[in-house]
Amino acid sequence: MDPQNCTHISEFFLLGLTEDLDLKPLLFVLFLSMYLVTLLGNLLIILTVTSDSHLHTPMYFFLSNLSLADISISTTTVPKMLVNLQTHSKSITYAGCLAQVIFFTLFASLESLLLTVMAYDRLVAICHPLHYLVIMNPHLCGLSVLVSLSISLLNSQLHYLMMSQLTFCADVEIPHFFCDLSQLLNLACSDTSTSNILIYFIGAIFGGIPLSGILYSYMRILSSILRGSSSSGGRYKAFSTCGSHLSVVCLLYGTGLGVYLSSAISSSPRKGAVASVMYTVFTPMLNPFIYSLRNRDIKSALWRTIRRVTQSEQLCHPYLGS
Numbered sequence: 001m002d003p004q005n006c007t008h009i010s011e012f013f014l015l016g017l018t019e020d021l022d023l024k025p026l027l028f029v030l031f032l033s034m035y036l037v038t039l040l041g042n043l044l045i046i047l048t049v050t051s052d053s054h055l056h057t058p059m060y061f062f063l064s065n066l067s068l069a070d071i072s073i074s075t076t077t078v079p080k081m082l083v084n085l086q087t088h089s090k091s092i093t094y095a096g097c098l099a100q101v102i103f104f105t106l107f108a109s110l111e112s113l114l115l116t117v118m119a120y121d122r123l124v125a126i127c128h129p130l131h132y133l134v135i136m137n138p139h140l141c142g143l144s145v146l147v148s149l150s151i152s153l154l155n156s157q158l159h160y161l162m163m164s165q166l167t168f169c170a171d172v173e174i175p176h177f178f179c180d181l182s183q184l185l186n187l188a189c190s191d192t193s194t195s196n197i198l199i200y201f202i203g204a205i206f207g208g209i210p211l212s213g214i215l216y217s218y219m220r221i222l223s224s225i226l227r228g229s230s231s232s233g234g235r236y237k238a239f240s241t242c243g244s245h246l247s248v249v250c251l252l253y254g255t256g257l258g259v260y261l262s263s264a265i266s267s268s269p270r271k272g273a274v275a276s277v278m279y280t281v282f283t284p285m286l287n288p289f290i291y292s293l294r295n296r297d298i299k300s301a302l303w304r305t306i307r308r309v310t311q312s313e314q315l316c317h318p319y320l321g322s
Contacts, residue, residue, distance in 0.1 A: 012097050013090040013173045016081065017274055021088070028085040034285050035078045041288030042067035045298070052301040058136040059125070060298075062118045063291060065145055066248075069114060070284035072107040076100055077178040077280050084177075097179035101163050104178065104280075106156035109206050113148035115249055116210040119217035122242050127224045155206050162195045176273040178280070207256075214249055218242070244291045251286060255279040 017027060049055045049064040077100065084090060092100075124135050159181055167190040174183050181199065185192045221242060255278035292298045 009094065009168050009170060009172060011091050011093050012168075012179065013171070014080075014084060014092055014177055014179070015090060015173055015175045015273075016084060016177045017277070024085050024088065028082060031078060031085070031281065032082055034281055035074055035082070038074045038078075038281075038285040038288075039071060041285065041292075042071045044302070045288050045291065048298065048301045048305055051305060055297060055301050058121050058141045059118065061141050062114055062121060062145070066111060066114045066118070067288065069107050069111040070287050073104065073111065073280060074284045076103045076107065081177045090173075092179065097184075098160065098163060100179040101181050101184070102156045102160050105159045105181075106152050109152035109155045110148055111252065112207065112210045113151060114145070115245070115252065116213045116217075117144045117148060118245050119214040119249070122245060123217040123220055126221050126242075151206070155202065158198075158202055162198060165195070166190055166192065176276070180276070211253060218246070244295055247290050248283075248287055251283050251290075252279060255283055 018024065045067045046064045049060045080092060080096070080100070084092075121136060125132050128135060163181060163184060166184060166188040168184075168187065169189045172187050174180070174187065176183050185195055185199065255275075292302065
């Protein structure tokens, strides 16, 4: 395409999941419900962990940060999709698109790194239980979250620099419901060969290293359980402490791998957008259910919180209980 036909554009067009006008109201209700469930579930976990002293442990500290990352991922992508579905609009400003690229990369990287830190936490808890509180001290926990956030910020800044170097032409239509950098690279007028190599390299570093750390941790955990616990009950108890975290890891990386394979196999970018719903909408919504349904401490703390709220309401309004 001729350089003279390329100008600095002020907006893009998100094609979304479907062009069917009859289907859009149904999708709006569905994704609005899922977004509200995501907010409620993750906020409930954060509130429960912060308000219950029994949950002031490293594992639940990391869990509350993971819930915050889930809320942020959904908030980065879903509200704009809901607005476009409701108004039948496709436009998003250049600044809005840039913000989606930055914040989605930031919080997706943060979630991946937090899951890695949580895997190390389970490794210490099972392989070194007598030294757990000494190793996983508040200073190390806070530093782990801070380092994870710093690395995620670095990743998001690299994505920002790549997008800021791209030149786009008029009427750029993105076959997605949010601004995905890989799609933007395909639509750019400028040469993107270096950026394509860089984005795969960054993906391998920021995705491969955390996954390798998680796999290494669980290999050590599995070896310790099989070597140290002679009873089936002891092994089940040890495995159950990792069940929720392992389920979330499988859900996140499984859906991410599914999206990658579907985009590589299928020639339709729209199908890749549909597959992306799994890790941008479903995974943040399911995480609170996975942790609350499989975790006795969370369920007990939730009931204690509910009882405290109920009792305080009865004290404020004594006639309600009569």
